[in-house]
Amino acid sequence: MAAARKPARTHAIRRARAQRVDEILVSARDVFCEKGYDAASVAEIAARIGVVEGLVYKYFSTKRELLLQVLERWYDELFGDTERALAGISDRRARVRMLVRHHLRAVRDYPQLCKLMFREVQGESGYHGSSLHARNRRYTQYLVDEIEAGQRDGSxxxxxxxxxxxxxxxxxxxxxxxHYLRGRGSLDIDRLAEQITSLLCEGLLPRAAAAMSPVRNKPR
Amino acid sequence: MAAARKPARTHAIRRARAQRVDEILVSARDVFCEKGYDAASVAEIAARIGVVEGLVYKYFSTKRELLLQVLERWYDELFGDTERALAGISDRRARVRMLVRHHLRAVRDYPQLCKLMFREVQGESGYHGSSLHARNRRYTQYLVDEIEAGQRDGSxxxxxxxxxxxxxxxxxxxxxxxHYLRGRGSLDIDRLAEQITSLLCEGLLPRAAAAMSPVRNKPR
Amino acid sequence: MAAARKPARTHAIRRARAQRVDEILVSARDVFCEKGYDAASVAEIAARIGVVEGLVYKYFSTKRELLLQVLERWYDELFGDTERALAGISDRRARVRMLVRHHLRAVRDYPQLCKLMFREVQGESGYHGSSLHARNRRYTQYLVDEIEAGQRDGSxxxxxxxxxxxxxxxxxxxxxxxHYLRGRGSLDIDRLAEQITSLLCEGLLPRAAAAMSPVRNKPR
Amino acid sequence: MAAARKPARTHAIRRARAQRVDEILVSARDVFCEKGYDAASVAEIAARIGVVEGLVYKYFSTKRELLLQVLERWYDELFGDTERALAGISDRRARVRMLVRHHLRAVRDYPQLCKLMFREVQGESGYHGSSLHARNRRYTQYLVDEIEAGQRDGSxxxxxxxxxxxxxxxxxxxxxxxHYLRGRGSLDIDRLAEQITSLLCEGLLPRAAAAMSPVRNKPR
DNA sequence: AATGAATGAGCGTTCATTCAT
DNA sequence: AATGAATGAACGCTCATTCAT
Structure with missing residues (x-):
């Protein structure tokens, strides 16, 4: 009988484990976002979900590991969003605008996660070649692909x-x-996406087109 | 009552105040750049110039003050460079290129100082209105002024x-x-400055000119 | 980013929370009494019970908090003693003598705790309205109540x-x-209590009685 | 000629030295009073009179020595005041009242100096037998003498x-x-002196007088 | 699986004191 | 006589991490 129940129990345990991992990662994301990596304490991450410091270390070997996994999860969510958003758009400029817009939204929603990527992770030894690095490359590659495609077809x-x-x-x-978040203005994502896209795409026009109207500087 | 402190015995080479301040700032800049603000310790900053921790506090009231002054000095150096470089250039695009080029050089030389500004200082309470803020505004204003002048005269x-x-x-x-510093390629400042300037300046051409050649996306 | 901390290796005997708290408070009381607040170090308080500094901070948020709790405990012990001692005594003068006697004993046993109250705590911002203030008021009120009652009934x-x-x-x-503790004589509590009580209570005689025999000073 | 000037110069130097000592002691008294002993720093004491830390150590070997001398000076001032005040008063009770009144004034004017005596000096090793101890004994002896004289002559x-x-x-x-200083009421020195004197002196009535009207406690 | 007591290394900061100039 | 650069030993406090229960 015990043998017969084993798979079910194992499954339940695995589910329970996965839930704990989720809980911890969500709490860690919140605390990291609110306080930054250094100021965040494992104690607080644990306390927010009503467990004890030691338990966190049952699931994650170090605080740093926790940060890395938080960021990996975030990228994984972004991938889905991005691909869904691009689906069905074929106009090059519209695709670029969509990528810009999506990143703007991501940064607006979790500005601190961006910061953490840039501040705490990138450039630290061990980042290069890590699975987080891979995700980051994949994420930014969408835009690179778009530009390269445009260059190949001459647009x-x-x-x-x-x-x-x-x-x-x-x-x-x-x-x-x-600047916008800290400053006075609110962040108008659609407008900003259009401005960036417009500025860059027109700057990216082939020379032939651009040559027709060279920049003429007035004397100062 | 506090226990009586025991006396000092051996002394480092005496230096004039201004020299020590310089030494400390240089050491601090190095350590901050290598480790970032949090991981940098005042003890190490002092040790690198063969001096005791406490002495640093004779000249700088806090570790943060030290960071701030390191950054202020950096800006002050940049101002001189920038103004000398702009003098005598009147062509708008050439001025923009020069500003881009100068910033590229600054970031190549002390990439971490930028990061420190952006990560540790900006947006912290007390930054707004500080003399460092003033320097930062002044520094980035060069480029903004150039763009605005171009917008006013229609170029x-x-x-x-x-x-x-x-x-x-x-x-x-x-x-x-x-990316370049961490990646495989070396940083060709002049080329990069030209590319950025070209991309943006042509993207900034008045609509009338740009409208004549809308981006036509090829189907993918 | 902070450097990774290195692990712990050997552990002191584990104790239940309440027991450790007790131990720490006892140790703190001893060290505070011996050295005074400023000269007492948390390190020593910890070392005396074979424990590491940081552990003290698991139970008490600051050194000051530790002092406050030491004093609160002391008052709580005094309350029990005092009330038990007063129970069953109705004679006013006997009650006063008992209060004096009890305080003498308290001060003899922990003369420094009084000093700490008076020197370090009272009059510091945050004392007024604190639970320690409440205990202090309650403690000294016993005597004030007795005097007031005597004034009301004319004695x-x-x-x-x-x-x-x-x-x-x-x-x-x-x-x-x-003076007695530092001086040559030992402290005869009962005798001293009687002397103080006698001196004050008879000085508190209604005017009518005192007026009958005014102090006649002999010329010097 | 140089020889002839020597005594004058020596005298001038001695005067200058005495003035410096005075300056430092006044500054030290102020800072000690404002901040207490521990929180006072030699640096601040020096800064207030526009000199440098090191100079203080030319005149006083340690910070503690400075405290001791500040207190000695204070006692020396009090002696003069007290003796002038007592002169011409022969009535015993009036003399006691005067002593009480004078101490009240001293405490009102420099409450912190009292505190320093009591907190930092008395009971520390080295106090017993020191010249400060002698002064303290002499100061409080005035009152003891008065009481003893009264006991001798039967009053x-x-x-x-x-x-x-x-x-x-x-x-x-x-x-x-x-209490008064920290509390709401102001300190009415004359009234308080009278109350204390009255309370104690009448409590000190010979038994014969007091025995005529024993304290009768009402049942509670 | 979970708890929570315990560690230990470190950090920012202060300051009495010394001594070369 | 005066300066002020330099020392060094603390101290309060934090926290990632370990491990007995």
């Missing part, structure tokens, strides 16, 4: 490295969001 | 907020530098 | 503020104990 | 140790002043 000029465009977009959004 | 389209351009430039450079 | 003169009597008793005992 | 009962009276007075005043 974008080819003398700008696609990765530079990616950096301007993600770096720019980081700064822009920061 | 730049007016439907893009100048501050967005600034954010794309500074945020983008931060990401680009970061 | 004590009414032109002396009861609080002055209280101050003379508690302040006087503090000094007297101090 | 005070002899079964109360004069030192107990002294402790009640000085301890009581400490508490009373503390």
């Amino acid at each position: 974008f000029r080819a003398d700008i490295p696609p990765r530079l465009v990616r950096d301007l977009v993600y770096g720019g959004i980081e700064h822009a969001t920061w | 730049f389209r007016a439907d893009i907020p100048p501050r967005l351009v600034r954010d794309l430039v500074y945020g983008g450079i931060e990401h680009a530098t970061w | 004590f003169r009414a032109d002396i503020p009861p609080r002055l009597v209280r101050d003379l008793v508690y302040g006087g005992i503090e000094h007297a104990t101090w | 005070f009962r002899a079964d109360i140790p004069p030192r107990l009276v002294r402790d009640l007075v000085y301890g009581g005043i400490e508490h009373a002043t503390w």
Whole structure:
């Protein structure tokens, strides 16, 4: 009888375990977002879900591991969103705008997670080649792919490295969001997405088109 | 009552106040850059110049004050460079390129100082209105001024907020530098400056000109 | 980012929370009494019970909190003693003598706790209205009540503020104990209690009685 | 010529030295009073008179020495005041009242100096037998002498140790002043002096007089 | 699976004191 | 006589991590 029940029990345990992991990750995300990595304490992460510090270490070997998994989960959510959003859009510029818009939304919703990525994880030893790194590359690759495709079919000029465009977009959004969030204005995502897309896409027009109206500087 | 403190015995080489302050600031800049603010310890900053922790506090009231002054010095150096570089250039696009180029150089030399500004200082209470804030505004204002002047004389389209351009430039450079420094390629500052300038300036062309050649997306 | 902390290896004997709290409070009381508040170090309080500094902070948020709780416990012990001692005594003078006697004993046993109250706690911001303040009021009120009752029923003169009597008793005992403890004589509590009581109660005779035999000073 | 000037110069130097000592002691008294001993820093004491920490150590070997000398000076001032005040008063009770009144004034004017004596100095090793101890004994002896004289000539009962009276007075005043200073009421020195004197002196009536009207306690 | 007592290393900061100049 | 640079030993407090129960 005991043998017969085993699979069910194992399954239940596995489910319980998964739930705990979820709980902890949600709590960790909240605390990391509110306080940043250093100021967040494992004690608080545990306390918020009514458990004890030690238990967290049953599921995650270190505080850092916890941070990494929080961020991995976040990327995994973003992937789904992004792919659903791109589906059915074929116009290049519209696709770019959609990617920009999605990232803006992501940053608005969890600005701190972005910060954590950039502040605490990237560039630390061990990041390069990690599964988080892979997710980050995959995430930003959507935009790079779009630019490259445009360059291949001639709708974008080819003398700008696609990765530079990616950096301007993600770096720019980081700064822009920061300023808006801390500043007086609210963040108008659609407007901002259009402005960024417009600015970059028109800058990316092939020279032939751009050459027709060179920048003429007035004397100062 | 506090226990009586015991006397000092051996002394490091005496230095004039200003020299020590300089030494400490240089050491602090190095350590902050290598480890970030939190992980940097005042003890290490002191040890690197063969001095005892307490002495640092004779010249700087807190660790944070030390960070702030490191950053202020950095800005002060940048101002001189920037103004010398702009002098004598009147062509708008050349001025923009120069600003981009200078910032690229600054970030390449001390990529972490940017990060410190962005991560540790901006948005913390007390930053707004501080002399560091003033320096930061002044520094980033160079570019904003250039864009606004272009918008006023009609050489730049007016439907893009100048501050967005600034954010794309500074945020983008931060990401680009970061990627290049950590990645495989070396950083070709002149080339990168030209690419960024070209991309943005052409994206900033007045609509009338741009409207003549709308982006036509090829089907994927 | 903070450097990773290294693990613990050897552990002191585990104790139930309440027991540890007790142990710590006893140790704290001893060290505070021996050295005073400032010179007492949390490290020593911990070391005396074979425990590490940090553990103290698991149970008490600050050193000051520790002091406060030591004093609260002391008052709580005193209340029990005092009330048991007063029960069944109805003679006013006997009640006063009992209160004096009890305080003398308290001060003899822990002369420094009085001092700590008076020096470190009273008059500090946050004391007024605290639970320690409440205990202090309750404790000294016993005597004030007795004096007031005597004034109401005419057995004590009414032109002396009861609080002055209280101050003379508690302040006087503090000094007297101090001198005796540090001086040559031992502290004969019963005798001293009788002397103080006699001195004050007879000084509290209604004017009518005292007026009959005014103090006649001999010329010097 | 140089030889001839020597005495004058020596004298000038001695004067200058004495002035410095005075300056430092005044500054030290102020800072000790404002902050207490531990919280006072030698740096601040020096800064207030526009000199440098090191100079203080030219004149006083330690911070503690500074405290001791501040207190000695204070006692020396009090002696003069007290003796001038007592001169010409022969009535015993009036003399007691005057002593009480003078101490009340001293405590009102420099309550912190009293505190320092009691908190930081008395009972510390080295106090016993020190010149400060001598001054303290001399100061409180005035009152003890008065009581003893009264006991000798029969105007005070002899079964109360004069030192107990002294402790009640000085301890009581400490508490009373503390309460009044921190409390709502202002300190009416003359009234308080009269109340204390009256309470104690009438309590000190020879048994014969007091025995005529024993305290009759009403049943509670 | 969960608890929670315990560790230990570290950090920012203060300050009495010394001594070269 | 005066300066002020430098020391060094604490101290209060925090927290990731371990492990007995």
